[in-house]
Amino acid sequence: MSEPILIVGGGPAGLSAAHAAASAGRKVILVEKEDRLGGAPILSGYARLVPSHEWAADAIGAMVKRVVENPNVEVRLNTQVQAFSGEPGAFTATLKDGGNISAASTILTTGFTHFDSVNKPEWGFGTYPDVVTTTQVEQMISSGRGVRCPSDGRKPDRVAILLCVGSRDRQIGREWCSKICCTVSSNLAMEIREELPNSNVYIYYMDIRTFGLYEGEFYWGSQEEYKVKYIKARIAEVTSDGKRLLVKGEDTLVKRPISIPFDMVVHAVGMDPNVDNMTLSSVFGVDLNKYGYIGRANTYTTLCQTSRPGVFVAGAASGPETIDDSIAQGSAAAIAALNFAAGAVSAAAE
Amino acid sequence: MPIHEKSLIRPENLREQENLVIEGMDVSGHWSTFIESRAVTDYNEALQEEIAALPGGENIHRCWQCGSCTNACTVNAVNPEFNPRYWIYLIRLGMEDELLRDKDIIWQCVSCNKCTYACPRDVVPEGVMKATAHWLELKGHTPKSPSMLFDEVFAGQVIKTGRIEDGLVLRDFFKRTGQPLNQPWLVAMVLGLVKRFPLAYLIKLGIATIRPDRTRGWGRARDAINEYAEEVEAQNRKALGLGAKGAK
Incomplete structure (x- = not known):
């Protein structure tokens, strides 16, 4: 099978994307800069979520568990992508703690930063x-x-x-x-x-x-x-x-x-846009929109496409977003990434 | 700097010193004018619940301030100061002092219910106006209006005897509103009656005036009505944090 899908950021969107792609039988590498998965709801200690009133620790905790237990997912905590190069279908990401990852495509689910x-x-x-x-x-x-x-x-x-x-x-x-x-x-x-x-x-x-x-x-x-x-x-x-x-x-x-x-x-x-967005923009070679969020190439044909083919975005990385919509976008990005990778493979075979 | 919102300055908030000299400078009269703050400094958190507890006010919490009621209002068309939307806002936030400024306008609602049909949130603004007028009266902010006094005399007699004796209603009403019985139109009417009525009717009328008729077996109905009226009155007073004075 082809190279894995690299997902950057372990919040609701990233967890959803990882689950979707891994459930489809694809290898996923999930990179998270903090020491645990869950994103803002877990890291910032949210209480009960809108609209379900479930505790964040339970609701997002279940998403984390589902991803961690999936054999197709490899989780890399406490690290960041430092360099990113290559072509669609054959990207190489260099991590801060050393080591390279080969990926067919990438999904950025890097989230937001609370306004200070x-x-x-x-x-x-x-x-x-x-x-x-x-x-x-x-x-x-x-x-x-x-x-x-x-x-x-x-x-x-x-x-x-x-x-x-x-x-x-x-x-x-x-x-x-x-x-x-x-x-x-x-x-x-x-x-x-x-x-x-x-x-x-x-x-x-x-x-x-x-x-x-x-x-x-x-x-x-x-x-x-x-x-x-x-x-x-x-x-x-x-x-x-x-x-x-x-x-x-x-x-x-x-x-x-x-x-x-x-x-x-x-x-x-x-x-706010994630404080790291300028860095993310230069590392991954994706454009930011005028507000500083990761820009989307278009709205209708491929929802989660960034300005760089093969790199997708989902959740609050691309603008203020609810948790449930971030989760939905994570799934959408996973489908887009899977299709894209499959297309790249068949194009290479021809 | 020129004052742009002069309409917001209230005469009672203007302060002037008739004779004032500061450091040898005479600033008497309008030279010493300053305007007292009109800032909101507190909310009465109980106000909305008090109005909601009175009949008609139950749905006040639904209001979203769209202004449909004021736009539809019959009285507002005549007097722009009459603004149900504004009072509902004051009540919901508990701006009691501000509400009291309009106590002499609020009761002017004619109960046409145009607002009731215009309201997208089913607030029933007409009911809220009624409850608010009632609240003002119970709290002692407004005296009983003549129409209220008439209602009391009228209902009082019905409850007491089960019947209405027109002459007695009129006499009691005049007494309670401090009007003389000797009014030209009344004198003319009575004289006309005396002249034209058959004697038998006149005798009946005279007896009824001295000793009003009663509905037979009315006692139980009277007690039940009184009991209910007292119960409602006590409830209303309790909701407003007033002593249990009972119905009169």
């Missing part, structure tokens, strides 16, 4: 300990410690979740919508209300994008069952009155300034 809230200093992250990110709240829940103010460990009475932190913001060169934060925030708001029934959770938004079927369960469910309040305001700054956090902005629906105390402020951080 320090880049929006007016919203208090890094200045006030009780200003946290959605990722931190996920960790508070998944660790079983519960949602507590980091400053003194108290249960917050009043929580503000600020949407679009690191998204839709020309000031910091991020014009995209990160797609998942609205739904994740409404999900977190419900979890906070469930754990702390006496708390009040407010979500400050510009637009709400709980797209598709999330409208019912997450947007309205959070309001109707969990009494989460949505306020149309982009917060101008988060300060402190010495005791509690002071959130300032304008309630645009009533044209009134806001200056309200909160115990905890949560940044719904967006999805």
Whole structure:
């Protein structure tokens, strides 16, 4: 049979692609730079996932197990692809820890990087300990410690979740919508209300994008069952009155300034292009799109094609993506890579 | 810098010192004008639940602020200050002070229910307006309106006797609204009746005025209605955190 398929990145998209290609009988080599598989949901300690409410450790853990136990998959942890050369059907990848891999084709499932809230200093992250990110709240829940103010460990009475932190913001060169934060925030708001029934959770938004079927369960469910309040305001700054956090902005629906105390402020951080994308772009010879994600050659004929034939991309590496869509794209990329490799072999035989 | 949103400055927030001298500089009158902050500084988290607990307000939580109700509103067409969408927002967020500013407009809803049919979320804004007016009254923010007093007199008599004696309703209503009985139109009407009515009817009318008729066997119905009314009243008061005063 032909050379294996190289998959770079062991998150949901990579795990899905590895499973799909290996199940089709193909050898797969899965390279992951961290010390374990699972990607952002595992590495960042997500709690319950949208839309299934399964714990990330269970849901993604099952995907990891399935891949690790597949004899067609060879997992290489703690390493990165340093150099990549050759032609479609006969690529050679050089790993950082030495050694070469021959591959017929490659799928990049290198994911994203969480926006670093320090880049929006007016919203208090890094200045006030009780200003946290959605990722931190996920960790508070998944660790079983519960949602507590980091400053003194108290249960917050009043929580503000600020949407679009690191998204839709020309000031910091991020014009995209990160797609998942609205739904994740409404999900977190419900979890906070469930754990702390006496708390009040407010979500400050510009637009709400709980797209598709999330409208019912997450947007309205959070309001109707969990009494989460949505306020149309982009917060101008988060300060402190010495005791509690002071959130300032304008309630645009009533044209009134806001200056309200909160115990905890949560940044719904967006999805940045992976910080390694420049390196990935030069190593693999693929173009990035204007936002810095790995670019797609076309949308309809071959969904996962990059600018370089034989190199495919899936999941959040090519733009903000949900976990379930990343998984779907992983499978699509695997099919594309399998077909491509088969085509290359038959072309060589002729 | 010029002030672009003058409409947002409220007269009661303007502060001026009549006589003020700072470091030898006379800044009396409008030279010392400054505007107090109108920032929202707190939410009343119970407000939405209180309105939702009153009849008509049950679906307020569904509102997504599309403005269909205000757009369809009969009263809004006449008075642009009448804005159900805006009040629903204030209630949902608990901006009580802001809501109270409009307490003298909110009850003007004519219950045409155009909003009810326009609303894509089945909020039933007409019901919310009714509940809000009721809330304002229970909380003591607005006095009872004349129509409310009339309803009370009317219903009170029905509940008490099982019947309506027009003359008595009128007298009680005038008494409660502080109006004199000696009103020209009323005098003219009574005189007309006396002149034209057959004597037998007049005698019956006179007796009924002094000793109103009662529906026979009404006692049990009265007790049941009173019991129910008290129950509802007590429920409403409890939902609003008011003492159990009972129905009057």
